[in-house]
Amino acid sequence: MLAKFGAYLLTASNFVLTDAAESIVNVLASAFAFFSIYLASQPRDENHPYGHGKVEYFSVFIEGSLIGIAGVIIIIKSVYSIFYPTIIHDLLTGAIIIGITGAINGALGYYMISRGKLLKSITIEADGRHLLTDMVTSVGLVVSLLLINFTKIIWLDSALSILVAGYILYSGYRLIRRSVSGLMDETDFAIVTEVVKVLNEQRRDEWIDIHNFRAQKYGHELHIDCHLTLPNYFNLVQVHNEVKQVDKLINKEVTQTELFIHTDPCLPECCHYCSMPNCPIRSEAKTENISWTMDKIIRNKKHFE
Numbered sequence: 001m002l003a004k005f006g007a008y009l010l011t012a013s014n015f016v017l018t019d020a021a022e023s024i025v026n027v028l029a030s031a032f033a034f035f036s037i038y039l040a041s042q043p044r045d046e047n048h049p050y051g052h053g054k055v056e057y058f059s060v061f062i063e064g065s066l067i068g069i070a071g072v073i074i075i076i077k078s079v080y081s082i083f084y085p086t087i088i089h090d091l092l093t094g095a096i097i098i099g100i101t102g103a104i105n106g107a108l109g110y111y112m113i114s115r116g117k118l119l120k121s122i123t124i125e126a127d128g129r130h131l132l133t134d135m136v137t138s139v140g141l142v143v144s145l146l147l148i149n150f151t152k153i154i155w156l157d158s159a160l161s162i163l164v165a166g167y168i169l170y171s172g173y174r175l176i177r178r179s180v181s182g183l184m185d186e187t188d189f190a191i192v193t194e195v196v197k198v199l200n201e202q203r204r205d206e207w208i209d210i211h212n213f214r215a216q217k218y219g220h221e222l223h224i225d226c227h228l229t230l231p232n233y234f235n236l237v238q239v240h241n242e243v244k245q246v247d248k249l250i251n252k253e254v255t256q257t258e259l260f261i262h263t264d265p266c267l268p269e270c271c272h273y274c275s276m277p278n279c280p281i282r283s284e285a286k287t288e289n290i291s292w293t294m295d296k297i298i299r300n301k302k303h304f305e
Contacts, residue, residue, distance in 0.1 A: 011094035029063035064175030071169035078161035102138025225260035232265030
């Protein structure tokens with residue numbers, strides 16, 4: 001941030017100021033991200049039985065908002081400079097400084113994204129993507145400064161600043177959109193689709209159907225609850241073992257998650273799609289294979305209803 005503001009003071013370029021202003025956002029957002037990651041790592045307590053992971057979505061929301069504010073300020077100043085231009089100078093030196101800071105941010109951004117995915121931390125990943133955005137704008141800035149230096153077209157400085165500010169605004173919107181979806185418990189379709197795929201491929205005859213399937217993310221932690229229909233003549237030990245098998249399967253094949261599984265007894269209407277062999281209470285032969293799809297498992301009803 002200090003290097004970029006130094007480059008701005010040296011060049012008086014609005015385009016350089018665009019990159020410098022975004023660096024303020026980097027510093028502020030990273031400071032809050034540091035706190036949110038610390039809070040998210042705290043163990044569950046009586047007030048937060050699901051943990052503190054939701055704070056990460058607040059962190060991403062603040063980061064996206066700050067990026068948006070920076071973009072608006074840059075557009076206002078750049079539009080003003082089109083009508084009241086200032087003299088810019090030392091563009092080559094400024095380009096070198098911006099190029100070095102962009103390379104550093106790019107390397108750090110790639111590292112943070114990889115760590116964020118590994119640790120399942122939306123905050124670390126979002127901060128890394130923000131730094132990658134900074135790298136992209138820095139690359140564009142270096143090319144543009146060289147273009148302005150050789151063409152001597154001064155108004156390009158403000159015009160290109162507006163274009164980059166538009167990209168910054170879009171990046172801020174994407175972060176805000178992601179944070180709101182997390183706070184509103186929007187379904188993570190990638191994970192749910194993978195869970196359904198694994199359950200379909202490795203389903204047991206005892207698992208007659210799964211319904212009322214819901215998934216929620218609390219930071220890096222995933223919580224799933226669903227209803228599992230089992231033969232109604234199973235005793236409590238057998239029911240517990242089947243629930244445990246579902247839990248082990250998802251945690252092994254998909255992702256580490258906490259499952260809350262409510263078991264339902266089968267009804268005579270389930271017989272036509274039940275694969276249970278040697279069933280002592282079967283009322284009719286099996287006549288249909290029902291694949292578990294997103295549409296079927298999210299409904300709060302057995303598959304025959």
